Every structure is written in C-alpha cells, then in structure tokens.
Amino acid sequence: xxxxxxxxxxxxxxxxxxxxxxxxxxxxxxxxxxxxxxxxxxxxxxxxxxxxxxxxxxxxxxxxxxxxxxxxxxxxxxxxxxxxxxxxxxxxxxxxxxxxxxxxxxxxxxxxxxxxxxxxxxxxxxxxxxxxxxxxxxxxxxxxxxxxxxxxxxxxxxxxxxxxxxxxxxxxxxxxxxxxxxxxxxxxxxxxxxxxxxxxxxxxxxxxxxxxxxxxxxxxxxxxxxxxxxxxxxxxxxxxxxxxxxxxxxxxxxxxxxxxxxxxxxxxxxxxxxxxxxxxxxxxxxxxxxxxxxxxxxxxxxxxxxxxxxxxxxxxxxxxxxxxxxxxxxxxxxxxxxxxxxxxxxxxxxxxxxxxxxxxxxxxxxxxxxxxxxxxxxxxxxxxxxxxxxxxxxxxxxxxxxxxxxxxxxxxxxxxxxxxxxxxxxxxxxxxxxxxxxxxxxxxxxxxxxxxxxxxxxxxxxxxxxxxxxxxxxxxxxxxxxxxxxxxxxxxxxxxxxxxxxxxxxxxxxxxxxxxxxxxxxxxxxxxxxxxxxxxxxxxxxxxxxxxxxxxxxxxxxxxxxxxxxxxxxxxxxxxxxxxxxxxxxxxxxxxxxxxxxxxxxxxxxxxxxxxxxxxxxxxxxxxxxxxxxxxxxxxxxxxxxxxxxxxxxxxxxxxxxxxxxxxxxxxxxxxxxxxxxxxxxxxxxxxxxxxxxxxxxxxxxxxxxxxxxxxxxxxxxxxxxxxxxxxxxxxxxxxxxxxxxxxxx
Numbered sequence: 201x202x203x204x205x206x207x208x209x210x211x212x213x214x215x216x217x218x219x220x221x222x223x224x225x226x227x228x229x230x231x232x233x234x235x236x237x238x239x240x241x242x243x244x245x246x247x248x249x250x251x252x253x254x255x256x257x258x259x260x261x262x263x264x265x266x267x268x269x270x271x272x273x274x275x276x277x278x279x280x281x282x283x284x285x286x287x288x289x290x291x292x293x294x295x296x297x298x299x300x301x302x303x304x305x306x307x308x309x310x311x312x313x314x315x316x317x318x319x320x321x322x323x324x325x326x327x328x329x330x331x332x333x334x335x336x337x338x339x340x341x342x343x344x345x346x347x348x349x350x351x352x353x354x355x356x357x358x359x360x361x362x363x364x365x366x367x368x369x370x371x372x373x374x375x376x377x378x379x380x381x382x383x384x385x386x387x388x389x390x391x392x393x394x395x396x397x398x399x400x401x402x403x404x405x406x407x408x409x410x411x412x413x414x415x416x417x418x419x420x421x422x423x424x425x426x427x428x429x430x431x432x433x434x435x436x437x438x439x440x441x442x443x444x445x446x447x448x449x450x451x452x453x454x455x456x457x458x459x460x461x462x463x464x465x466x467x468x469x470x471x472x473x474x475x476x477x478x479x480x481x482x483x484x485x486x487x488x489x490x491x492x493x494x495x496x497x498x499x500x501x502x503x504x505x506x507x508x509x510x511x512x513x514x515x516x517x518x519x520x521x522x523x524x525x526x527x528x529x530x531x532x533x534x535x536x537x538x539x540x541x542x543x544x545x546x547x548x549x550x551x552x553x554x555x556x557x558x559x560x561x562x563x564x565x566x567x568x569x570x571x572x573x574x575x576x577x578x579x580x581x582x583x584x585x586x587x588x589x590x591x592x593x594x595x596x597x598x599x600x601x602x603x604x605x606x607x608x609x610x611x612x613x614x615x616x617x618x619x620x621x622x623x624x625x626x627x628x629x630x631x632x633x634x635x636x637x638x639x640x641x642x643x644x645x646x647x648x649x650x651x652x653x654x655x656x657x658x659x660x661x662x663x664x665x666x667x668x669x670x671x672x673x674x675x676x677x678x679x680x681x682x683x684x685x686x687x688x689x690x691x692x693x694x695x696x697x698x699x700x701x702x703x704x705x706x707x708x709x710x711x712x713x714x715x716x717x718x719x720x721x722x723x724x725x726x727x728x729x730x731x732x733x734x735x736x737x738x739x740x741x742x743x744x745x746x747x748x749x750x751x752x753x754x755x756x757x758x759x760x761x762x763x764x765x766x767x768x769x770x771x772x773x774x775x776x777x778x779x780x781x782x783x784x785x786x787x788x789x790x791x792x793x794x795x796x797x798x799x800x801x802x803x804x805x806x807x808x809x810x811x812x813x814x815x816x817x818x819x820x821x822x823x824x825x826x827x828x829x830x831x832x833x834x835x836x837x838x839x840x841x842x843x844x845x846x847x848x849x850x851x852x853x854x855x856x857x858x859x860x861x862x863x864x865x866x867x868x869x870x871x872x873x874x875x876x877x878x879x880x881x882x883x884x885x886x887x888x889x890x891x892x893x894x895x896x897x898x899x900x901x902x903x904x905x906x907x908x909x910x911x912x913x914x915x916x917x918x919x920x921x922x923x924x925x926x927x928x929x930x931x932x933x934x935x936x937x938x939x940x941x942x943x944x945x946x
Contacts, residue, residue: 293499299584327525347623539640544672560588771810869918
C-alpha cells in the first residue's frame with residue numbers, strides 16, 4: 201500500500217475521532233447547562249442556591265445551602281404555578297377536582313400542539329422477544345412455553361357449526377337499519393370515534409363498498425393531534441379501545457395501509473398521556489392544559505388501564521416498533537407487582553392510586569427523610585402546595601370496593617388474550633417477580649368463585665347463580681404477620697357481570713386449568729339468560745336477597761314481616777361483628793407485606809339485611825306488593841339501569857359456543873335475538889309501522905355504539921360458520937375488535 205494511501209487513511213481516522221470528541225463535548229456542555237438552568241429555577245424562592253457560570257469573587261460569602269427563603273410564594277398564581285410545574289409534577293386525586301382547570305388561559309387552547317417534547321423520556325425500551333419459525337434458539341429459556349400452536353376454538357360442534365342463514369339475515373337487517381339511523385357524519389373538526397369503533401362490523405357484514413368509501417374519507421382526517429373542537433379532556437381508554445382498536449381491527453381485516461398509518465398517528469398521540477414520572481398514563485388526559493407535568497391520578501380504574509393493552513401490543517407486532525409495547529409493559533408489570541398489595545390476593549378493587557405516591561408526613565420531612573431516597577420527588581398536591589412523593593413500584597390500595605363490572609372484568613379478560621395474541625406469557629418478561637398471568641388469573645377466579653358467588657331468593661324454579669359486589673375492611677397484625685380481612689357483600693346483580701362467563705371459558709382454553717371454570721361460566725350465563733327471559737329481554741341492576749334454605753323460594757309473608765320489623769337496615773360506616781369463613785391465602789412477594797403474610801377472611805353477621813334499606817312505607821300491605829313498583833316481583837328489592845341492546849349476554853354465549861361446541865348456546869342466543877326484536881318492534885313503533893332502534897327508556901333516539909360494534913357483531917359471529925374468524929386465528933378485544941394472532945412475534 202502506498203504512503204499516500206496510508207496517510208489518507210490516518211487522516212480519516214483522526215477526523216472521525218475528532219468529530220466524536222467534539223460531539224461528546226457538546227453533549228456534556230449542553231447537558232450541564234440544562235442542569236444549571238433547572239437548578240436556577242429550583243432556586244427561585246426555594247431551598248437551593250442559585251448557580252451561575254460566573255466565578256465567585258474573592259472574599260464572596262458562600263451561600264448557606266439550607267437557607268430558608270424569607271419570601272413566600274403562592275402556587276395559586278397561574279404564572280408561578282406554570283413555572284414551578286415545569287419541574288415539580290402535579291399530584292392530583294382525579295380529573296373532577298383538578299385545581300388547574302380554573303387557571304387555564306383561554307388563549308393557550310388556541311395555540312399549536314403539534315410540537316411535543318417528553319419530560320420523562322424512556323431510556324431503555326422493553327421489547328417483545330423474537331421467535332424464529334425455523335429455529336427457536338432465540339426463545340429465552342425462562343419464558344412460558346411457545347403458544348404459537350395453541351388451539352383455542354373447539355374442533356367439533358354438536359350442530360356441525362354451519363352457518364345459520366335466517367338468523368344472520370335478521371342480524372344484518374338490524375345492523376343496516378341501525379347504521380343508517382345513526383347517520384354517521386365525518387368532519388375534520390371531530391375524530392369519528394363511534395364510526396371507527398363500528399367499522400370492522402361493517403366489514404364483517406360484507407359491506408365492502410361502503411367500507412372502502414369510509415376509509416377513503418378517513419384518509420383526509422389528521423389523527424396526529426385532536427381537532428380544537430375536541431373536549432379539553434380526552435378519555436384515553438375510550439380512544440384506545442374504540443378509535444385505535446377500531447383502526448387496527450379494520451386494518452387486520454382489510455390490510456388497507458391507510459388504516460395502519462392513522463392507527464400509528466392515534467397511538468403516538470396517546471403516548472403523550474404516558475409522559476409521567478412512573479410512565480403510567482393519565483387516563484383523563486387534559487391535552488390542552490399548560491400544566492401538563494403530572495402523575496397519573498390517585499383515583500384510577502385498574503380495569504380501564506387494561507383496555508389499552510391489546511391494541512398497543514398488536515400495533516407493536518404489526519409495525520415492529522417497540523415503543524408501543526414498552527408503554528404497555530410498564531402497566532403490566534405494575535399490575536403484577538400490585539397483586540400482593542390488595543386485601544384479596546390478585547382480586548383488585550375497582551379504583552387504585554396509579555400515582556404510586558406515598559406522601560411524606562411533615563414529621564418525616566422535618567427529620568430529613570425526603571433527602572435520603574432518590575425515589576422521593578417534590579410535587580404539587582391538589583391544594584396547590586408542595587409535598588414530597590415517595591414513589592413505590594406498585595399501585596396503592598385506596599378503595600375497599602370490588603364490583604364485577606365490565607371495566608374490572610376487562611383486566612382479567614386481557615390476561616389470557618394477551619397470551620394468545622403474543623404467543624407467550626408476557627408477564628414472565630418481568631424478571632423482578634415470579635408471578636405469571638396464569639397464577640394471577642387463576643387466583644382471581646378462585647376468589648371470585650369463593651367470595652362473590654351466591655344464590656338469590658326467587659319466585660320460581662330459576663336456580664340462579666349471581667356474582668355480588670363486595671366491600672373489605674382489613675387489619676394488619678405485625679406480630680402474627682397476618683392480614684385479617686372482613687368482607688361484606690351487597691347481593692346485587694350487575695348485568696355486566698355476565699361478561700365473566702366469556703373470561704372464564706377463554707381463560708380455561710388458554711391456561712388449561714381444571715374444568716370447574718367452564719362449569720362456573722355455564723352457571724353464570726344460564727342465570728343471566730333466565731333473568732333476561734323473566735323480563736322479556738331486558739336486564740338491569742338488581743338488589744336481591746341470598747337464599748336462606750335449599751329451596752331458595754320466596755316466603756312472601758316472611759319477607760313482609762322482615763321489612764315491617766326494620767331488619768333491612770342498609771349499609772352503615774362500620775362492619776360490625778363477623779364470622780370466620782374457611783378460606784386462607786398466602787402470598788409470595790414481599791414489598792409492603794412480608795413474604796410469609798397470611799390472610800384470613802370473615803364475613804359480617806346478618807349481611808343479607810345490609811344490602812338495601814327498606815321500611816313499611818316501601819310496601820302496600822293490602823296487595824302485598826311494592827308501593828311504587830307493584831309490577832316488580834317481591835323477591836327483587838330494586839331494578840335500575842335497565843338495558844336492552846347491551847352485549848353482556850350474547851358475548852358470553854358466543855364464547856361458550858365457540859369454545860365448548862355445545863349447540864344450546866346458539867339456541868339461547870336465538871331466543872335473546874327474538875326477544876330483542878320483539879321488544880324493539882312493540883315499543884319503538886312510529887308512523888305507518890316504522891320502528892326505530894334505541895336503548896330502553898332512553899330520552900334520545902341515538903343508537904348506542906356498543907350495539908353496532910359489539911352486540912350485533914357477536915350475534916352475527918354466533919350464527920356464522922365456525923371457520924369464519926376462528927378464535928384460533930383472531931383475538932377479540934374486550935371492546936369487540938378482531939386482531940390477528942401472529943404466526944411470529946417481533
């Protein structure tokens with residue numbers, strides 16, 4: 201090699217090294233300068249001294265590092281609050297009592313929100329593991345077994361699983377009538393959330409021309425940032441489940457690239473709500489606010505958080521971009537780390553503190569505890585005062601109420617579906633805990649069956665199995681390392697609890713647990729079906745009495761005597777005396793509690809009289825009926841929030857049929873369909889026999905979106921050929937959106 205070439209090569213290497221050195225030097229310089237600017241901001245009326253680049257003059261007195269400011273500041277001044285909020289996050293209870301909502305500058309709402317810089321960027325992204333179809337050598341040994349070939353749907357059906365054309369025609373006619381009645385409008389001033397929520401149903405119904413026309417019009421909408429006419433507060437679970445989930449589902453079905461582009465735009469906007477100190481999203485996201493340095497709210501629905509999981513994971517699979525999975529994985533790990541921190545292991549209350557902040561007391565601050573732990577961050581509370589937040593690695597229990605509504609059930613519904621979608625147990629990726637989704641799911645279902653299930657008094661041979669709501673009261677004994685949990689059921693029936701049947705049967709097929717879950721699921725959905733028949737297709741929230749003997753038949757005179765004598769006293773603040781029940785649980789993770797913590801459970805005495813308050817004025821003694829609702833059977837104490845069009849029953853019937861192969865579920869579904877049609881035609885008649893579609897007793901003629909995106913979809917799939925959209929090939933989210941099970945993952 202010639203000397204000139206050697207010299208040229210040396211010059212190139214030197215140039216590369218110099219360029220690298222200059223880049224690193226500039227990086228350190230600007231990083232240090234940003235730190236100086238931040239500390240100067242802290243120092244304004246704070247405890248830290250101001251720092252400048254100027255050298256200290258000779259004989260200049262060094263400032264006292266613990267000097268207390270003489271000038272007091274008020275964070276209620278919007279200008280000061282805005283400046284301080286750049287560095288100190290807001291720690292608020294909920295969106296409904298946000299003190300900054302009254303401090304908004306109206307002109308700020310009009311400014312551009314297109315540019316966004318994260319305050320808490322992710323340094324290292326979690327990623328889904330890579331599967332090699334030819335060689336599984338990259339498959340980490342600690343993960344659960346490969347689920348790519350997991351068969352979920354039953355292979356043999358009692359009725360051969362063939363298409364039932366007559367029922368499908370009824371359903372499609374209902375859908376088209378509902379679609380045209382709703383008359384969707386597409387405008388650049390609003391995101392068409394309801395339209396996109398129902399778009400995949402339109403595709404399933406083979407309305408390809410209208411589907412393509414809508415996609416073309418959607419292509420003209422900007423989904424990078426909401427239009428200014430959108431509400432000041434965005435419901436993140438709602439747009440994640442309906443808008444993002446609808447776009448991904450429509451893409452998975454049609455493979456139209458426009459839908460994928462729009463889905464990425466929506467997801468990138470949603471990721472802004474994850475920009476919090478613990479990277480848990482703010483579910484009620486004030487996207488227009490200038491005060492956007494915040495923790496997630498202290499009152500957060502744990503079930504609503506889980507609604508974000510499947511759409512983001514599926515988007516990560518399709519795009520091969522880990523940032524979508526990373527965001528969700530942080531929710532998943534925090535859920536699993538919280539399973540030991542609730543009174544009933546793995547059974548979460550509906551509301552928890554997602555900020556994970558334990559506020560230091562004034563005494564702890566006075567002794568300097570706030571300076572001893574890097575996990576402690578100075579924050580601004582709901583009273584617009586400075587506090588110190590100690591961040592823990594789990595959600596904090598703040599509520600003692602457990603109700604199996606659709607929000608909470610969606611958490612347990614997500615667990616097996618996440619396994620099916622990713623072909624692994626994602627929970628095993630968290631190396632800091634030994635828990636997996638199977639254990640979390642199994643323990644929760646076991647506790648639901650043991651603690652929430654009851655048989656109500658009724659007026660005929662209904663043989664009902666109902667899931668009650670529950671309240672807890674806990675006392676921890678450190679000397680015995682025991683958590684004594686007192687339980688009080690409310691003996692209510694929530695129609696949304698019918699959804700648990702689908703969760704039970706799906707989880708059974710994923711986790712291959714004992715068949716008791718299928719039996720339990722059958723009891724739940726059969727009871728929901730019988731109640732629906734009892735009220736001609738209607739279902740609502742019921743207050744009931746638990747059985748006192750094997751017959752469960754109502755004794756009218758005994759019931760009247762109990763009401764008159766004042767035994768129905770309703771809930772009070774305390775729990776009262778209790779009786780021990782035969783159920784104990786041990787935990788495996790030590791965080792707030794010792795790893796050998798033992799839980800004991802007891803129920804309050806006479807709890808069946810505490811679920812509702814009744815008196816002699818509530819009954820008509822002459823007729824032995826309810827005074828205000830004589831048409832209501834005496835065995836039902838109250839009947840509220842009545843619904844006709846909800847998917848609660850038909851969803852579980854669809855899953856029971858596809859996952860067991862038993863034809864009775866199709867027959868029950870046909871009965872529910874006929875009852876619904878009959879009710880709509882009889883009670884929604886208009887001129888010349890024209891009838892419209894609306895929810896029961898609704899003041900509006902508006903067609904609810906769940907009727908199009910879920911109820912009619914489940915009806916249609918129930919009577920379709922079972923090879924159509926098989927559960928072996930698709931996962932259906934809790935919001936009713938179909939997503940492909942990938943052959944390979946990232």
